[in-house]
Amino acid sequence: MIILGIDPGFSRLGYAVIDVNKGNSKVIDCSCFETSPRLEYSKRLVLVAEKTKELISKHQPQFLAIEKIFFTKNQKTAFQIAEVRGILLYLAASSGIPTCEYTPLEIKMALCGYGKATKKQVQKMLKILLNMNFLPKEDDASDALAICLTCASCLPRSR
Numbered sequence: 738m739i740i741l742g743i744d745p746g747f748s749r750l751g752y753a754v755i756d757v758n759k760g761n762s763k764v765i766d767c768s769c770f771e772t773s774p775r776l777e778y779s780k781r782l783v784l785v786a787e788k789t790k791e792l793i794s795k796h797q798p799q800f801l802a803i804e805k806i807f808f809t810k811n812q813k814t815a816f817q818i819a820e821v822r823g824i825l826l827y828l829a830a831s832s833g834i835p836t837c838e839y840t841p842l843e844i845k846m847a848l849c850g851y852g853k854a855t856k857k858q859v860q861k862m863l864k865i866l867l868n869m870n871f872l873p874k875e876d877d878a879s880d881a882l883a884i885c886l887t888c889a890s891c892l893p894r895s896r
Contacts, residue, residue: 747821750771751880753884762867767873769875781847786875793828798834803825817863839884846888860879
């Protein structure tokens with residue numbers, strides 16, 4: 738089963754694709770897609786949509802896992818992330834891909850068993866669970882891996 742995990746953003750979109758087979762997870766793709774702050778916001782949204790369409794077309798995921806919006810002090814940023822999430826949810830739905838949404842607390846619980854785990858603790862678990870010696874340098878890409886694994890852990894084993 739292929740899962741596309743996305744840490745949504747318009748300036749930096751973290752994404753990961755994993756293949757889950759009988760409880761074992763293998764990383765297929767993992768990186769960040771960045772848009773230039775010099776571009777108009779609407780153009781940045783178009784670029785995010787195009788990149789996501791490309792990922793869906795290339796990897797044909799059975800699930801899209803995405804982080805839910807969490808409380809932020811900057812309302813403008815929260816609204817912009819909500820708009821990006823809307824685009825991503827639309828693309829998944831129009832492609833017939835079921836979505837799974839998780840809060841940061843749920844992701845930390847799934848990976849570490851503790852909702853207030855630190856980023857270092859989450860990254861250590863990612864290395865263990867994915868049998869990796871190193872993680873991507875961008876936190877957004879690592880976050881996308883964590884979102885993928887959360888989705889994999891929440892789905893019935895028969896898939």
